[in-house]
Amino acid sequence: MLLPEVIMTQTPKEFQALFILAFLGFWNKNSVHGANKYYVYSPVCKMPSVNPFTWDTMNNFHRKKLRQCNNDSDLVTSEFDFETHHYRLHVHEHLAKPFLNRKGNATLECEYRQISRDNSSMKPDNTYNQLRRCPIKHHQFVPNHTDYMITSCYVKDVSRHQELLQRDAISFIEDRLPKEKVRDFVKEESEVHKPSVLIMGLDSTSRINLRRAMPTVYKFVKQPGWFEMQGYNKVGDNTFPNLLAALTGDSEKGVRDYCDVRKPGCLDSLNFIWKRFKKANYTTAFAEDCSSISTFNYLKPGFVKQPTDYYLRPLLYAIEEQFKVTKDFGSAYCVGRHLSFSYVWDFGQQFIDRFLGRSPMFGILWSNSFTHDYFEGATALDNLFWKYLKSFEESGLFRKSIVILMSDHGHRYNTLRQAATGYFEERMPMMFIYLPSWFRRKYPHLASNLGRNQNRLSSNYDFYMTLQHLLHLDSTSVDDFPDSLKARQCKSCHSLFFELPFNRTCQMAGIDEKWCCCQPTETITNSPYARIIAEAIVQQMNEHLVSQNLAHLCHNFTFKNVEKADRKTILSNGLRPVDRNEHVYIIMFKTVPKNPIFEATVHWNNRTQRLRHIDVEDLSRLTSYKNDANCIRRKNAKKYCICKDSLSWPSTY
Structure with missing residues (x-):
């Protein structure tokens, strides 16, 4: 690093800026390709070792702080009793004393409602049973059939008016193993x-x-x-x-x-x-x-x-x-x-x-x-x-x-x-x-x-x-x-x-x-046929919307620009296309409306100028579709659907 420092002290600010950009570009290029280091290296697979700290990933990288969800203490806790192999519930009434004192002769009363899986439902994963309320006594044993509960603690004043102080949830992993099974396992x-x-x-x-x-x-x-x-x-x-x-x-x-x-x-x-x-x-x-x-x-x-x-x-x-x-x-x-x-x-x-x-x-x-x-x-x-x-x-x-x-x-x-x-x-x-x-x-x-x-x-x-x-x-x-x-x-x-x-x-x-990450790539973004390939992909995307009966819900795509285009290298023992003019390309492109960025891996023949049919379901979308595809519920279709009802005209274009 000594040489760059010496040069920078002897050059104008404009040249310093250009030098920094060129130097970082060179460093980033080598970092992306792992400086010729590989996770896997064989005649048929060269998977590069990637530097996690390239400038384009670290430039806007910020460490986040863990935010706590509460600053109070648990009024109800559970503890497993290893002698009885049951859980006990503990009510920590002393933690509520500041609240009780403000209410005069108030008392703390806690209860729980057992939560269980609703096995009678057609879709038990998307529902639950909640049983009746039960009071919690200090050091109370939890029934052995209990898997989960929601607890509630209230402050009750002399007129029996109650105010919710805390709600919580507790899971239990009850020990229901037969003694014989444990004995056999230990042996x-x-x-x-x-x-x-x-x-x-x-x-x-x-x-x-x-x-x-x-x-x-x-x-x-x-x-x-x-x-x-x-x-x-x-x-x-x-x-x-x-x-x-x-x-x-x-x-x-x-x-x-x-x-x-x-x-x-x-x-x-x-x-x-x-x-x-x-x-x-x-x-x-x-x-x-x-x-x-x-x-x-x-x-x-x-x-x-x-x-x-x-x-x-x-x-x-x-x-x-x-x-x-x-x-x-x-x-x-x-x-x-x-x-x-x-x-x-x-x-x-x-x-x-x-x-x-x-x-x-x-x-x-x-x-x-x-x-x-x-x-x-x-x-x-x-x-x-x-x-x-x-x-x-x-x-x-x-x-x-x-x-x-x-x-x-x-x-x-x-x-x-x-x-x-x-x-x-x-x-x-x-x-x-x-x-x-x-x-x-x-x-x-x-x-x-x-x-x-x-x-x-x-x-x-x-x-x-x-x-x-x-x-x-x-x-x-x-x-x-x-x-x-x-x-x-x-x-x-x-x-x-x-x-x-x-x-x-x-x-x-x-x-x-x-x-597959095995094949090295050559970047050809500025090649004239990169745009032709991307436009052919967009055409197949629009045809797919029609074939899937989604055209009435999802907007047609219009090609905007190629963000990046790479051509895969065929390694020595790798599978070769029948036609030597056919190559595998990774095309990253942007469309309108809403400027989503997609990536497709495709076979393109430079001689016939033809794109082999692609499965649009396999496209990658590099920008989130969270707010674009709420009009459909088909999971794989969400990534290539821009719902017409999500558009705000005319600012979309």
Whole structure:
């Protein structure tokens, strides 16, 4: 850095400014391409290592502060009694004394209403039962059948007039295990270790943004025992297809051959991995915040049958309906007195405390609230999430369990997505796998393979097979798995505990070309045919609106300009088009009305000047459609629909 400093002291201000821009441009170019460093490097896959701190991502990057939802103390708390294996409720009347004193001879009276899943409903995920009011007595035992409750505390004066002082929600993970099952597990545990499995997910978090936004958490997952899957590449656009592949081995399109996910009962029929863990006598749990956008409920009916032994959705659905909801970072932030995030992770802490050492566990904790819409939201979460990780560690989770920290995809919209690194940010979700020391000692070959696979191309389907492998640790190869246990949409995919092929292509990993990060690109934005390709894409988009009977609701698109155009390089052993004049292009373009930015991966023939037919459903939209597509409920169609009733004329153009 000495040379630039010397030059700048001897040049006019105008030249200094030009020099800074040129220098930053050179630095950014090298940072985008990882300065010739790669996550994966083989003859058929060159996945670049991306610098999280490029100037175009850091220029407007601001760390956010965690905002508390309340500054008072809990009047009602619960505590698990390990002797009786029941919860007790405690009423902290002394905390209310300042309020009581102001009212004269007032008293504090608290009550609860039990919340339960309404299994009689056609769509139980989208409703709940609320039972009659019951008074709370100090040190009262909670009935063993109780899963959740909403508490209310009132100040009552001498005339019996009451004033609500505090409302809250409490979840319970009751210990309903038969004594024989616990005894058998403890006996078996001393001879054959059966690893518990906890999946922790933060929505829309790339491995790149984790480094940028959550340095404290990143430092935690760099400790011994953690393996970062740097070649992990998403397989679908948004959360649903990626988690569907990771938890069922199915693709969104593949499921259509079996059932319609928009109809009740479809999701229940799929091969969710928690079913297999349950069959293997694991105790299971699933919790996800932000009930309106949760993975299996957004524009879907969810599950008819409760999917896991412990399932937080009924409580979250109830309190989002009854409590004040404050939004931040685009999603439900405070629900009542607590963070939406904290309901999920406190539930996870209860799950760990209740069953670690008493039963093998399989749990999924998933959070949307901080990270779904704003990539900077993760900065506010960093220290809080680290505290949960430390609390889980102190509870003994990492001594006994395989723990996964993962995401579905990276950030898909706006600032970060439109940066030079945005293409990779979106397609490279974080994936960290922790193996406890006893597992590494007992299965050194599996740990060695996982380490080797860190820099091999992998996908959500491989992750699904990895979970399957944890129930068949005596397997010696992928051939030991019957077809019924293999990922239905990628039979060539296999466990990350088996060595992945060095020369692995995206096709072998079940990754469509659109999402594949393996092929280097050459930027050709100023090429005359970049505009021609983009205009042909827009024409197909408009034809698609007509074919889907959406033209009466959604406005026609008019091409505006090409933002960026790249041409993919065909690697030495990669699949080549039949016609050598055909190339794969990544076109980022803007349309009107409302100036949405789209990205399409297409095949274009330079000789025939023809665009191969594209599936408009696979387009990426790089700007949010939250306020543009409220006239339709079809999830995939929302990204390419500008509702006519959302336009404000004439300012739209």
